[in-house]
Amino acid sequence: MAAPWKERELQRREEEILRVARQLLLDHGYFGMTMDRIAAGIEYSKGTLYQHFASKEDVLCALALESEVKRKEFFERAAQFSGNARERMTAIGAAYELYFRLHPTYFRSEQMIHSQELLTKISQERRDQVMVCGARCHELMTGIIADAQTARQLHLPGGMTPGTLAFILWSLTSGAYLNMADPGHLEQMGVVNAIEAVRMACQTLLDGLGWRPLSSEHDYFAVASRAYAEIFPKETAEVFLAANR
Amino acid sequence: MAAPWKERELQRREEEILRVARQLLLDHGYFGMTMDRIAAGIEYSKGTLYQHFASKEDVLCALALESEVKRKEFFERAAQFSGNARERMTAIGAAYELYFRLHPTYFRSEQMIHSQELLTKISQERRDQVMVCGARCHELMTGIIADAQTARQLHLPGGMTPGTLAFILWSLTSGAYLNMADPGHLEQMGVVNAIEAVRMACQTLLDGLGWRPLSSEHDYFAVASRAYAEIFPKETAEVFLAANR
DNA sequence: GAAATAATTTGACGATCCGTCAAAACTCGC
DNA sequence: GCGAGTTTTGACGGATCGTCAAATTATTTC
Numbered sequence: 055m056a057a058p059w060k061e062r063e064l065q066r067r068e069e070e071i072l073r074v075a076r077q078l079l080l081d082h083g084y085f086g087m088t089m090d091r092i093a094a095g096i097e098y099s100k101g102t103l104y105q106h107f108a109s110k111e112d113v114l115c116a117l118a119l120e121s122e123v124k125r126k127e128f129f130e131r132a133a134q135f136s137g138n139a140r141e142r143m144t145a146i147g148a149a150y151e152l153y154f155r156l157h158p159t160y161f162r163s164e165q166m167i168h169s170q171e172l173l174t175k176i177s178q179e180r181r182d183q184v185m186v187c188g189a190r191c192h193e194l195m196t197g198i199i200a201d202a203q204t205a206r207q208l209h210l211p212g213g214m215t216p217g218t219l220a221f222i223l224w225s226l227t228s229g230a231y232l233n234m235a236d237p238g239h240l241e242q243m244g245v246v247n248a249i250e251a252v253r254m255a256c257q258t259l260l261d262g263l264g265w266r267p268l269s270s271e272h273d274y275f276a277v278a279s280r281a282y283a284e285i286f287p288k289e290t291a292e293v294f295l296a297a298n299r
Numbered sequence: 300m301a302a303p304w305k306e307r308e309l310q311r312r313e314e315e316i317l318r319v320a321r322q323l324l325l326d327h328g329y330f331g332m333t334m335d336r337i338a339a340g341i342e343y344s345k346g347t348l349y350q351h352f353a354s355k356e357d358v359l360c361a362l363a364l365e366s367e368v369k370r371k372e373f374f375e376r377a378a379q380f381s382g383n384a385r386e387r388m389t390a391i392g393a394a395y396e397l398y399f400r401l402h403p404t405y406f407r408s409e410q411m412i413h414s415q416e417l418l419t420k421i422s423q424e425r426r427d428q429v430m431v432c433g434a435r436c437h438e439l440m441t442g443i444i445a446d447a448q449t450a451r452q453l454h455l456p457g458g459m460t461p462g463t464l465a466f467i468l469w470s471l472t473s474g475a476y477l478n479m480a481d482p483g484h485l486e487q488m489g490v491v492n493a494i495e496a497v498r499m500a501c502q503t504l505l506d507g508l509g510w511r512p513l514s515s516e517h518d519y520f521a522v523a524s525r526a527y528a529e530i531f532p533k534e535t536a537e538v539f540l541a542a543n544r
Numbered sequence: 545g546a547a548a549t550a551a552t553t554t555g556a557c558g559a560t561c562c563g564t565c566a567a568a569a570c571t572c573g574c
Numbered sequence: 575g576c577g578a579g580t581t582t583t584g585a586c587g588g589a590t591c592g593t594c595a596a597a598t599t600a601t602t603t604c
């Protein structure tokens with residue numbers, strides 16, 4: 055036991071389970087993703103399924119975790135973008151954009167597990183991992199904001215900490231993306247290009263805070279484009295291919 | 300049949316059902332709110348339940364609708380606040396705040412029904428009503444923004460329509476409130492007073508857009524307080540009583 | 545290589561819940 | 575008090591989750 059190849063066999067099987075589960079979630083939604091169907095999709099039985107995951111919610115959480123990890127990686131790459139603090143924050147915004155465009159369905163499953171309804175049926179370990187991912191994303195943003203303060207490019211008003219600003223930017227973006235998932239909602243509101251609107255809103259907010267250089271002094275849309283091209287060339291191509299299909 | 304008193308009897312029963320359902324949702328969550336338990340709570344059987352609601356999701360939607368109606372009413376009252384456009388928008392913000400503080404649980408059920416997962420199992424009529432409420436709220440905000448444009452207090456940048464700005468403010472606020480529902484999330488992010496942070500963020504955003512009078516020229520926190528006192532005196536007292544309990 | 549032992553897999557099963565529907569209970573005009 | 579029409583009921587079918595004793599497979603021992 056504990057043979058090295060066995061570990062890998064388990065790993066492989068777990069990936070297979072998640073692959074099937076994700077497809078089911080995609081095609082038939084949360085209620086359509088049943089444990090029996092997943093078991094039918096892999097060549098193992100339901101019992102074996104439960105050796106990998108504590109519950110159906112745990113499977114969902116594992117899917118969400120994959121998303122969170124991916125986003126975290128996007129954020130980490132974006133945080134290394136070359137440029138001043140506000141440019142790097144813009145790159146983070148681009149990363150979130152791209153993540154959302156590439157994985158709109160992951161995004162949904164992610165939101166689900168945050169509804170403490172499901173939280174109780176999830177294994178502690180996985181829950182912690184999700185938390186760590188979220189914390190890391192937040193930390194990256196907070197760090198950039200702190201850098202801007204150090205560089206005297208940003209002076210936050212009293213009572214607003216870097217963590218709070220990160221929370222706000224996060225909320226604005228995720229809230230908007232969540233509303234976008236609502237079909238027909240945007241049309242009803244007369245919103246044409248929601249992603250661009252979010253971009254603009256974030257920049258306007260930062261302008262309002264006086265984060266230098268202001269967007270009147272610097273073309274942050276160009277910065278975002280550069281971030282796309284330099285940090286995420288492959289993913290950007292993917293998005294455009296998907297869009298023109 | 301169709302006797303006037305009978306109509307009222309049906310109405311009364313429906314309210315009773317929703318009262319019981321809401322308590323169950325509050326105490327035991329979505330999965331704990333079973334149709335059998337609701338039936339046990341009222342003095343009718345499950346079959347009768349299904350004469351009022353098409354499905355369990357329909358019950359949930361009805362609960363969410365009650366919330367949406369309440370919020371819509373809050374918004375309508377706030378929109379009549381005396382003052383310039385930005386002051387009225389601030390009053391809308393106060394209304395949303397108050398709504399969230401008074402009905403944090405309603406807020407959750409509301410979010411649920413937007414996850415098109417459930418949408419299919421909801422009666423068309425109720426779905427429409429929810430849509431109408433949302434549209435009305437959005438319309439009120441859009442109207443105020445348009446007023447500001449007419450009064451030349453606001454000049455939106457190219458590509459940003461009043462509807463888009465309303466969408467952004469809405470997303471920022473609801474996104475933040477949604478994150479607040481996540482227990483432990485705020486602490487981890489180092490956010491002390493999230494509601495105040497949202498307020499500040501909205502004002503900063505409007506400042507960034509140059510919506511006159513700017514917050515440097517006008518104390519919008521005082522305006523919010525006035526809105527609380529003038530439009531929602533009773534509800535404000537409720538919130539403070541609940542907070543100091 | 546065979547037998548004994550340990551680990552793993554299986555799928556039938558209990559429990560729960562949703563939504564239905566035939567039968568029972570009830571209403572109301574006569 | 576009777577009977578047609580209406581409303582209510584709760585047992586039931588179907589679906590799903592998670593379990594667990596039995597079956598199968600792997601590993602060790604002799």
